[in-house]
Amino acid sequence: xxxxxxxxxxxxxxxxxxxxxxxxxxxxxxxxxxxxxxxxxxxxxxxxxxxxxxxxxxxxxxxxxxxxxxxxxxxxxxxxxxxxxxxxxxxxxxxxxxxxxxxxxxxxxxxxxxxxxxxxxxxxxxxxxxxxxxxxxxxxxxxxxxxxxxxxxxxxxxxxxxxxxxxxxxxxxxxxxxxxxxxxxxxxxxxxxxxxxxxxxxxxxxxxxxxxxxxxxxxxxxxxxxxxxxxxxxxxxxxxxxxxxxxxxxxx
Ligand SMILES: Nc1nc2c(ncn2[C@@H]2O[C@H](COP(=O)(O)OP(=O)(O)O)[C@@H](O)[C@H]2O)c(=O)[nH]1
Ligand SMILES: [Mg+2]
Numbered sequence: 223x224x225x226x227x228x229x230x231x232x233x234x235x236x237x238x239x240x241x242x243x244x245x246x247x248x249x250x251x252x253x254x255x256x257x258x259x260x261x262x263x264x265x266x267x268x269x270x271x272x273x274x275x276x277x278x279x280x281x282x283x284x285x286x287x288x289x290x291x292x293x294x295x296x297x298x299x300x301x302x303x304x305x306x307x308x309x310x311x312x313x314x315x316x317x318x319x320x321x322x323x324x325x326x327x328x329x330x331x332x333x334x335x336x337x338x339x340x341x342x343x344x345x346x347x348x349x350x351x352x353x354x355x356x357x358x359x360x361x362x363x364x365x366x367x368x369x370x371x372x373x374x375x376x377x378x379x380x381x382x383x384x385x386x387x388x389x390x391x392x393x394x395x396x397x398x399x400x401x402x403x404x405x406x407x408x409x410x411x412x413x414x415x416x417x418x419x420x421x422x423x424x425x426x427x428x429x430x431x432x433x434x435x436x437x438x439x440x441x442x443x444x445x446x447x448x449x450x451x452x453x454x455x456x457x458x459x460x461x462x463x464x465x466x467x468x469x470x471x472x473x474x
Contacts, residue, residue, distance in 0.1 A: 223313075224466045225321050225347035229378055230355030231371070232327040235391035238449040239355060240324040241268035246455055247320050254320040257313060259341070260327055261298035262291075270324075272312045277305040299331035303340040310346060321347070329374070333381045342382050349466045351385045353458075354378050356444050358392030362399045365415040368406055369428045369435075376440045385465045386442075389458060393448035400446070407443035409436050 226243065228236045240256055247254035255271035261278040278301050283294040313321055323345075325332050332338035342350070354375045361371045372388075379386050390396075396403065406412045413432060419425040435441040445461060447454035 223318060223321060223347050225323060225345060225350045226462060227323045227325060227342060227350070227352045228355065229325050229329060229333065229352055231329050231357060231374065234355040234357035235449055236355055237324050238267050239391060239447070240322050242449045242452065242455065243322045244268060246459055252319040254322060255313065255316050255318040257321050257323045259302060259323055259325050261302065262295045263327065271316060272309060274302060274305060274309065277308060295328060296331060299326055299335060300337045303337040306341055306344055333378050339381050342384065351387065351462060351465050352378065352382050354386055354388050356388060356390040358390045358396045361390055362396045362403050365406065365412055366419060366424055366428050369432055372435060372441060373431060376435060379440065387461050387465065388442045388444040390444040390446045391449065393446045393454055394450045409441070
């Protein structure tokens with residue numbers, strides 16, 4: 223069993239990408255299952271095979287602990303780790319080829335508290351990988367935004383300490399900027415683009431950050447994907463296979 227975690231900022235397209243990955247693996251004759259790890263989500267673009275909401279009830283937390291929605295979400299996120307054994311057992315009982323794990327909308331609750339990284343590192347699987355989703359709309363709006371999101375991607379990498387593939391979502395909505403975004407994958411072009419920024423202080427800071435990320439090989443070119451048209455999905459699943467198979471080879 224291979225596990226694919228999907229992380230990213232709120233609204234970046236994690237849930238839709240989860241549903242499309244499931245669809246892609248099904249279409250290619252694999253048995254994938256979805257695992258929803260967001261206790262606070264109201265509706266999803268797919269029917270989760272395993273759902274943390276069956277173990278953690280946000281409304282019950284609100285009433286029992288006299289908490290508002292934010293407090294309850296924090297508590298719920300902290301409780302995810304305590305449900306690891308039950309969720310793991312449910313996943314194992316389905317015996318899938320792939321489990322695609324959709325993570326909570328509020329990335330800080332999952333990545334920067336203890337529970338999320340604990341869950342990820344203790345979840346048993348042959349191989350594990352994290353997809354970090356750059357919101358295509360936000361990331362493409364300026365070079366500074368692109369670098370800012372690359373920093374969040376780096377934070378996630380440091381917190382989860384596992385193989386990661388960066389994906390830029392909503393490709394279909396940024397078609398007119400595609401050429402520019404692809405050019406940003408060259409560090410020198412991205413650096414040149416920063417010259418156009420109005421705020422020279424931020425531009426200098428972004429340049430320094432870019433140097434630090436590149437020097438430490440933390441700057442990865444995101445794969446551009448549309449969950450609407452499925453364009454880029456072949457590239458993404460090929461990259462996933464490469465990393466997951468590599469894990470298998472290492473284990474031999
Ligand atoms: N056009 C387009 N919309 C997308 C794409 N991916 C996500 N969305 C939309 O962006 C919004 C947020 O997506 P969602 O998957 O719920 O984000 P999450 O909060 O990260 O799980 C929804 O309205 C999605 O339909 C995409 O590739 N193309
Ligand atoms: Mg979601």
